[in-house]
Amino acid sequence: MPKTRRKGRNNEDRDRLRAAMANPVPPGSIGPRVVEVPRQLLAVNPSDFGCSRLAMQLADEWVEYVAATTITTHAKVYHLAITRFCKHVDKELGPTAEAVTLNDPRLLDLLLKWELSLPESYAPSSTYPAVLAGAMRVLIIRRDDHPDRPVAPDLARLARGPALLGSGEKTERDEFTRQEKRALVRAAWENVHATRKRVEEGWALAGGGRHPDQGRWTSIPDLLWGFAHDRITPQDIHRRVPAPREWPPELRMFVTGPDEVFVPQMARRLLARKLVASLYPHNLDLHAFRILLMDATGHASEEVTGFGETEVEFLPKGVRLTLLKNRAERRRHRAFRDQSAPVEAGPDEDADRQLTVDWPRREASEVVRRLMNTTARARAKAPHITHTLFVTATVRNDFTAVFDEWKPVCRSSFRNWLDAAGVEITGDRHIGRMRKSVKVEKAIVTEGRISAAADDHTEETFATHYAQGTTLRIMSGRTIATAQQHWLDKALDRVDGPTVISDVPGEVDQAVLEESGLSAQEAEDIMAGQLDMGVSHCRNPYQSPYSRPGELCAVAPLRCLECRNAWILPTNLPQLLLFKAHLERLRTVLTPQAFERLWGQSWVNLRAVLNDRTPEELDQARKHIEAGQAVLDLPLAANTEFDA
Numbered sequence: 001m002p003k004t005r006r007k008g009r010n011n012e013d014r015d016r017l018r019a020a021m022a023n024p025v026p027p028g029s030i031g032p033r034v035v036e037v038p039r040q041l042l043a044v045n046p047s048d049f050g051c052s053r054l055a056m057q058l059a060d061e062w063v064e065y066v067a068a069t070t071i072t073t074h075a076k077v078y079h080l081a082i083t084r085f086c087k088h089v090d091k092e093l094g095p096t097a098e099a100v101t102l103n104d105p106r107l108l109d110l111l112l113k114w115e116l117s118l119p120e121s122y123a124p125s126s127t128y129p130a131v132l133a134g135a136m137r138v139l140i141i142r143r144d145d146h147p148d149r150p151v152a153p154d155l156a157r158l159a160r161g162p163a164l165l166g167s168g169e170k171t172e173r174d175e176f177t178r179q180e181k182r183a184l185v186r187a188a189w190e191n192v193h194a195t196r197k198r199v200e201e202g203w204a205l206a207g208g209g210r211h212p213d214q215g216r217w218t219s220i221p222d223l224l225w226g227f228a229h230d231r232i233t234p235q236d237i238h239r240r241v242p243a244p245r246e247w248p249p250e251l252r253m254f255v256t257g258p259d260e261v262f263v264p265q266m267a268r269r270l271l272a273r274k275l276v277a278s279l280y281p282h283n284l285d286l287h288a289f290r291i292l293l294m295d296a297t298g299h300a301s302e303e304v305t306g307f308g309e310t311e312v313e314f315l316p317k318g319v320r321l322t323l324l325k326n327r328a329e330r331r332r333h334r335a336f337r338d339q340s341a342p343v344e345a346g347p348d349e350d351a352d353r354q355l356t357v358d359w360p361r362r363e364a365s366e367v368v369r370r371l372m373n374t375t376a377r378a379r380a381k382a383p384h385i386t387h388t389l390f391v392t393a394t395v396r397n398d399f400t401a402v403f404d405e406w407k408p409v410c411r412s413s414f415r416n417w418l419d420a421a422g423v424e425i426t427g428d429r430h431i432g433r434m435r436k437s438v439k440v441e442k443a444i445v446t447e448g449r450i451s452a453a454a455d456d457h458t459e460e461t462f463a464t465h466y467a468q469g470t471t472l473r474i475m476s477g478r479t480i481a482t483a484q485q486h487w488l489d490k491a492l493d494r495v496d497g498p499t500v501i502s503d504v505p506g507e508v509d510q511a512v513l514e515e516s517g518l519s520a521q522e523a524e525d526i527m528a529g530q531l532d533m534g535v536s537h538c539r540n541p542y543q544s545p546y547s548r549p550g551e552l553c554a555v556a557p558l559r560c561l562e563c564r565n566a567w568i569l570p571t572n573l574p575q576l577l578l579f580k581a582h583l584e585r586l587r588t589v590l591t592p593q594a595f596e597r598l599w600g601q602s603w604v605n606l607r608a609v610l611n612d613r614t615p616e617e618l619d620q621a622r623k624h625i626e627a628g629q630a631v632l633d634l635p636l637a638a639n640t641e642f643d644a
Contacts, residue, residue: 024063033059035066035075042079051097057149058082061139072302081135088114102143105151106429108158114411115164130165133316173428175436180425184434185295187421191288192370195281200376202278217241218251220275229276229566234272234399241268273395280378280393280403283412284420289371291434296364297336299323305406308386309379312368319365336364380404448455466531469593497605498536498566500612509571517568526567532558534633535575536566558638561602561609568609573621574630580606582634598608 017034018041025031032045044059046052062082066075089110090097102109115136116127140159144151163273178183202224209215209225212232216222217240226232239643244267256262263270274283293304305322318337325332371389378391378625381403385391390406408414414431427433497636501508501516513523518539526537533541534557544553545563553565557579560566568576583603595603610618624630 017043025066027060028240030056031061035063035070035079037072038553040076042075043501044079044082049086049097051086051093051100053098054089054100054104054107055082055086057143058136058139062499065139065142077131078139081132082139082545083405084132085111085114088117102140102155103152103156105152111155111158112164119165127167130163130167133163133165133626171431173436175440176425176433180423181295181434181437183423184291184425185425188288188295189293191285191417191421192292192374195285195288195374196370197349198278206279212240218246218248220251222253223271223275224278228279234276234395234401236452237272237275238268240398241271248608252328269395269397269399272399272401276393276395276401280381280543281374282394283392283406283408284417285374285435286392287408287412287414287417289367289374290431292367293371294431294434295438296367297321297323297334298435299334300325300435306386306388309372310373310386312364312389314369319368321364321368337364338365346546348432356596373607412447497566497601498561498563498609500568500609501570508571526569532561533566536560536568536572538563539565539567541565558634559602561605570617573613574624575615575632576606576610577618577621577625578630578632580610582632582638 017032025033030047032043034041034043040145044055044062046055046059049055059082062075062078065071065078076216088109089100092110092113093106096278110235115129115133118132119126122128137159140151140155143149144156145157168226175181182548206223206228208226209219209223212219212222212226214222223232223237226236244262244264247267251271252262255267255274257558268323290301290305293299297304303325306324307321313320315335315337318335320333320335320394323332323334324330364612368389375389375391377408378393379385379389381393382391382405385405388405391403392406394402394404396402415429418425420431476570499516501512510520510523510527513526514520518526522531522539525531526539531539536557538544538553538556540555541553542550544551544555544565546555546559547553557575561579583599583606590598621630
């Protein structure tokens with residue numbers, strides 16, 4: 001019960017603040033200053049502080065600044081800065097704080113001390129101390145810009161001077177992994193289908209009901225009929241529905257579900273909310289549409305939830321949306337074309353029906369259509385809301401039905417949706433990571449072209465906020481490593497080594513060689529022995545990297561172990577052992593530097609090939625050599641190093 005009373009007081013406070021915002025006090029007058037931000041009303045009441053005159057001046061500047069800049073969420077920063085600074089002044093000056101204004105010379109030392117004390121309340125790398133100090137300075141500068149609003153000269157100079165605090169280190173959110181993003185989109189589609197099914201079933205039940213006075217106040221169809229035809233309200237549920245202990249089992253099951261405990265004290269309120277949720281979407285439902293729209297368009301959360309029916313134009317193959325970004329104060333007209341690639345259909349979709357995607361994203365037109373259909377009845381109940389399609393129906397604790405703009409509050413946040421949908425997310429559970437995920441996809445598809453990925457903001461913003469994701473860092477690292485290896489190979493003039501056929505079970509035949517990458521003619525010539533170069537076979541002796549094109553290779557077999565044209569078969573093993581013996585003799589007569597320069601790569605490749613052979617294969621090859629069945633033919637030039 002105490003918890004219920006506190007919620008009731010919260011509703012009363014909200015209504016009081018809305019009334020104060022509808023009738024704002026003039027600057028310099030007594031009364032609370034109220035600013036509305038998404039999902040919250042912020043208020044500064046000068047009477048809450050001992051330095052009421054100072055709080056009044058700062059609050060007036062805050063209200064005017066928010067109205068002039070149309071900032072939303074960032075208005076909370078200014079609210080917090082005013083509150084904390086005024087509390088600091090009260091603590092430092094005590095009873096004498098009442099006379100303090102922005103024209104008081106004492107504020108210089110107070111502001112300095114307050115700014116320097118801010119880092120004590122935050123982590124060492126936090127950006128908030130500098131943000132709060134900067135917000136307070138903005139309000140002081142703004143007041144000083146007006147000639148009829150006096151500010152102490154020393155205080156104004158400090159506010160316009162260099163910052164005393166560092167900006168801190170901001171940790172950018174990472175994008176969702178591919179598996180997490182896939183799970184989010186799949187769960188969102190399932191949620192959309194479940195919402196549509198629930199609402200359709202609710203209206204179907206309502207169609208078979210009648211007024212509860214003529215039927216029963218414990219009949220679900222009758223209660224739904226009353227809500228659907230505006231003949232009853234949640235207040236009637238509170239007053240006229242019988243006591244929960246008299247409810248039939250089906251009504252109890254409707255309220256609590258099979259796995260929940262029936263709580264009589266909350267039963268009527270839950271019943272009213274369940275009835276409304278059976279006919280209209282609630283706050284938790286619309287998270288799915290936001291996820292799908294962000295995935296389909298790649299735009300921010302405030303943009304995909306900030307367009308109304310008049311900002312939607314369906315095209316023959318897509319949709320054109322008018323998107324407004326408050327932070328950047330930009331209005332964009334974007335067309336999202338449908339393609340022919342299918343996406344996953346929902347569990348209750350027709351098997352032969354295909355949705356289409358604007359690759360690599362989902363189809364925006366289909367999501368918008370479903371959103372408009374889902375919220376159509378709720379929007380009809382709130383004709384004053386035209387700037388957004390995200391309209392829901394909720395029942396307050398005082399049994400008041402409210403049709404209003406979607407506001408994902410505490411129990412209907414993105415975190416709660418993730419828990420309800422059963423989606424596991426590592427790291428920060430914030431919807432902004434979805435936009436980063438789409439940005440990463442776009443960067444990958446456009447092969448890293450920043451100008452293409454940063455199509456709705458500047459390239460500097462992309463580099464600062466979106467190019468720091470794990471996927472792009474890995475891609476950048478691989479690109480750099482590949483480029484470095486390419487130019488290293490160029491500098492060393494390295495040539496790819498031979499192709500070794502060693503792990504094929506049984507005898508090597510022509511089919512095996514063709515499957516390994518040789519043409520039919522090349523495989524046939526190797527099997528016939530026409531391309532045997534001594535220690536290996538050559539796929540084309542007239543295209544040697546060591547000779548001019550069209551000329552027969554002049555360095556075989558001495559350089560075959562460094563050549564990309566060489567193919568080593570199990571039958572070459574005896575010759576490889578003989579070549580190894582030849583190189584070992586050279587190692588005894590050449591200096592290590594000379595041997596590494598002339599034969600280093602051949603020696604490394606040869607040892608790698610022989611290490612892949614089994615001891616039985618090596619023993620069998622040595623028996624061939626001892627029986628005189630294997631001979632290594634080397635050119636006379638192979639012995640010139642002995643004279644060096």
